[in-house]
Amino acid sequence: MARTTSSDAAVVAALGVPAPAAPGSFASRLGRAAVLVAFVALVVMLGLTLAPANALELQYAVSLTLFAVATNLILGFGGLVSFGQGVFYGVGAYTVALGWMHHSLSFTEAMVLAPFFGAAAAIPLGMLALRTRRLYFSLLTLTLSQLAYVIAENQTNLTGGTNGVFGAMVPSWLLDPHTSFLFTVAIVAVAIAILWKIVHSPFGLVLRAIRDNRERVEALGVNVYAHELVAFVISAFFCSLAGSLFVVYSQSSYPEILNWTASGVPVFMAVIGGMYSFFGPVVGAFVYEFASHYLIEYTQDWQLVIGVVLLAIVLLRPDGLAGSLGSLRAWLRRRRPPVDGAPAAAAAAPESGGGPS
Amino acid sequence: MSDTVLFVQGLVRDFGGFRAVNHVDLAVERGTIHAVIGPNGAGKSTLFKLITGSLRPTAGRIVLDGHAVGGRRPHVIATRGLVQVFQLSSVCARLSVAESVALGIIAHRHRTLDVVTSYQRRARAQAEAVLEQVGLGGQGATIAGTLSHGDQRALEIAMALAISPRVLLLDEPTAGMSPAETTVIAQLIVAEARTRGITVLLSEHDMDVVFGISDRVTVLHQGQVITEGTPEAVRTHPEVMAIYLGHGAQRSEGMT
Numbered sequence: 001m002a003r004t005t006s007s008d009a010a011v012v013a014a015l016g017v018p019a020p021a022a023p024g025s026f027a028s029r030l031g032r033a034a035v036l037v038a039f040v041a042l043v044v045m046l047g048l049t050l051a052p053a054n055a056l057e058l059q060y061a062v063s064l065t066l067f068a069v070a071t072n073l074i075l076g077f078g079g080l081v082s083f084g085q086g087v088f089y090g091v092g093a094y095t096v097a098l099g100w101m102h103h104s105l106s107f108t109e110a111m112v113l114a115p116f117f118g119a120a121a122a123i124p125l126g127m128l129a130l131r132t133r134r135l136y137f138s139l140l141t142l143t144l145s146q147l148a149y150v151i152a153e154n155q156t157n158l159t160g161g162t163n164g165v166f167g168a169m170v171p172s173w174l175l176d177p178h179t180s181f182l183f184t185v186a187i188v189a190v191a192i193a194i195l196w197k198i199v200h201s202p203f204g205l206v207l208r209a210i211r212d213n214r215e216r217v218e219a220l221g222v223n224v225y226a227h228e229l230v231a232f233v234i235s236a237f238f239c240s241l242a243g244s245l246f247v248v249y250s251q252s253s254y255p256e257i258l259n260w261t262a263s264g265v266p267v268f269m270a271v272i273g274g275m276y277s278f279f280g281p282v283v284g285a286f287v288y289e290f291a292s293h294y295l296i297e298y299t300q301d302w303q304l305v306i307g308v309v310l311l312a313i314v315l316l317r318p319d320g321l322a323g324s325l326g327s328l329r330a331w332l333r334r335r336r337p338p339v340d341g342a343p344a345a346a347a348a349a350p351e352s353g354g355g356p357s
Numbered sequence: 358m359s360d361t362v363l364f365v366q367g368l369v370r371d372f373g374g375f376r377a378v379n380h381v382d383l384a385v386e387r388g389t390i391h392a393v394i395g396p397n398g399a400g401k402s403t404l405f406k407l408i409t410g411s412l413r414p415t416a417g418r419i420v421l422d423g424h425a426v427g428g429r430r431p432h433v434i435a436t437r438g439l440v441q442v443f444q445l446s447s448v449c450a451r452l453s454v455a456e457s458v459a460l461g462i463i464a465h466r467h468r469t470l471d472v473v474t475s476y477q478r479r480a481r482a483q484a485e486a487v488l489e490q491v492g493l494g495g496q497g498a499t500i501a502g503t504l505s506h507g508d509q510r511a512l513e514i515a516m517a518l519a520i521s522p523r524v525l526l527l528d529e530p531t532a533g534m535s536p537a538e539t540t541v542i543a544q545l546i547v548a549e550a551r552t553r554g555i556t557v558l559l560s561e562h563d564m565d566v567v568f569g570i571s572d573r574v575t576v577l578h579q580g581q582v583i584t585e586g587t588p589e590a591v592r593t594h595p596e597v598m599a600i601y602l603g604h605g606a607q608r609s610e611g612m613t
Contacts, residue, residue, distance in 0.1 A: 202468045203471055212452060213448065216448070216513075217460070219441050234472070
């Protein structure tokens with residue numbers, strides 16, 4: 001199935017070589033789509049059959065998967081360890097809450113505005129934070145999230161201070177746990193589908209290349225700073241959307257969601273699940289959310305347990321659960337007798353580091 | 358054919374009190390292979406970094422195809438048609454070979470901010486043709502970081518070629534390569550310059566490669582140009598012979 005291109009065949013034509021078959025056959029892509037549909041169907045069925053309280057918990061976990069995948073756009077695909085994505089999550093939640101409280105915005109209006117407010121906030125913050133690299137970037141984003149936390153806590157007139165905003169900001173039709181669960185699943189599914197499209201777009205490839213070796217990409221004529229900023233803004237857009245879904249879950253917004261630990265949560269989820277895989281953070285979000293629920297019944301120090309797990313993953317399995325699954329699959333493939341004598345593809349882990357800085 | 362594509366005049370770069378590049382003039386003709394040689398510390402790498410924009414000149418002019426580019430950011434100079442291949446292997450380790458070249462195609466087509474189309478897949482398919490050229494045909498699915506050293510260099514050249522450069526700047530293209538790999542890379546450079554009209558500016562330790570493929574050779578010593586001319590003229594230049602013999606005979610034999 002040679003893939004012929006019409007408008008951009010110049011390169012191929014000039015060199016007189018036919019375009020080869022694209023990797024990833026139709027069948028395998030169909031299979032992956034089927035797994036995905038089955039997974040979503042399973043989650044929906046589970047949510048509808050669960051007791052209301054449990055459906056609500058599942059809804060919260062689903063909304064966090066979006067937070068994790070959106071954060072991972074810049075973490076796993078962009079190589080930017082941000083501890084400030086909670087700022088945008090908070091902007092999303094507070095847009096709905098404050099829009100209701102101060103400007104009598106309808107819930108729908110506020111939901112639509114929330115991601116755009118997050119993206120708008122990300123432009124100046126990103127321009128500032130992206131002037132620094134690596135650890136300094138992480139520390140600067142951490143500082144920004146603490147700043148946002150302090151503002152939300154102290155500006156009592158605007159934000160309701162420590163108590164936050166509570167009230168009937170969510171329309172009554174969304175108060176039924178099963179309805180709000182379906183609403184959340186629908187929005188998260190669409191948002192994640194868009195993020196999937198972005199990761200697999202030309203921009204997504206440029207982003208991954210910048211993560212691996214920014215000098216190399218710059219030498220090819222790409223303005224690295226501008227592309228990182230675009231990624232940062234897109235991530236913020238979807239983090240804010242996830243934040244607005246928090247209001248659907250809790251019917252409130254309060255400063256704790258802006259605390260720096262809240263910004264760490266999607267990073268933990270992505271690392272646990274596997275930040276180099278698109279769906280790794282989804283797995284990580286479910287694992288983190290339910291593990292913390294389970295652990296909290298046994299120990300007050302559940303965060304300590306999660307910390308140890310995180311350390312073990314970073315040291316032993318930097319690719320997370322998804323990476324381990326990939327290794328397992330490669331191992332199984334190698335054990336199978338090779339077809340027509342071709343050696344199975346070596347699943348050697350790529351070098352962990354990027355190029356020289 | 359006196360068509361200068363890259364023109365450097367009075368270029369100076371100081372590091373504190375040390376003058377690494379001292380009033381260097383250089384004129385590279387279109388479609389030629391131009392080598393810059395000189396002992397370690399002669400200022401070759403600094404000169405290249407000034408040309409690519411990684412370093413800012415202290416003084417002097419750099420003109421690329423009629424545009425003054427001295428002191429501009431590397432990505433701006435790259436979009437003007439000058440692409441470099443780094444001295445140290447510098448691929449994107451987690452990208453596949455096809456993705457690496459697709460990156461160049463996407464950059465060349467100005468589609469790096471395209472977040473909606475599936476052009477990435479088309480660019481990957483087109484990459485295969487470029488890979489064929491550099492001897493990496495059929496390796497599209499291999500992860501770049503797992504390639505051998507020689508293949509990584511070839512991949513880097515393929516990435517650079519994908520953006521159809523006017524000037525290809527190669528810093529020590531055969532450093533650390535086996536003789537066989539060196540031959541392949543040298544032939545590749547010649548083919549690109551001769552068949553596609555790409556101008557090649559390279560620095561190189563291997564004198565066999567330099568004298569075998571270059572049209573012009575510029576000799577740097579202690580940040581200054583000693584001489585510039587055809588390989589034959591440079592090879593027999595008394596000052597050049599003195600510098601190289603003074604710094605050890607292994608240089609003139611070529612590194613293998």
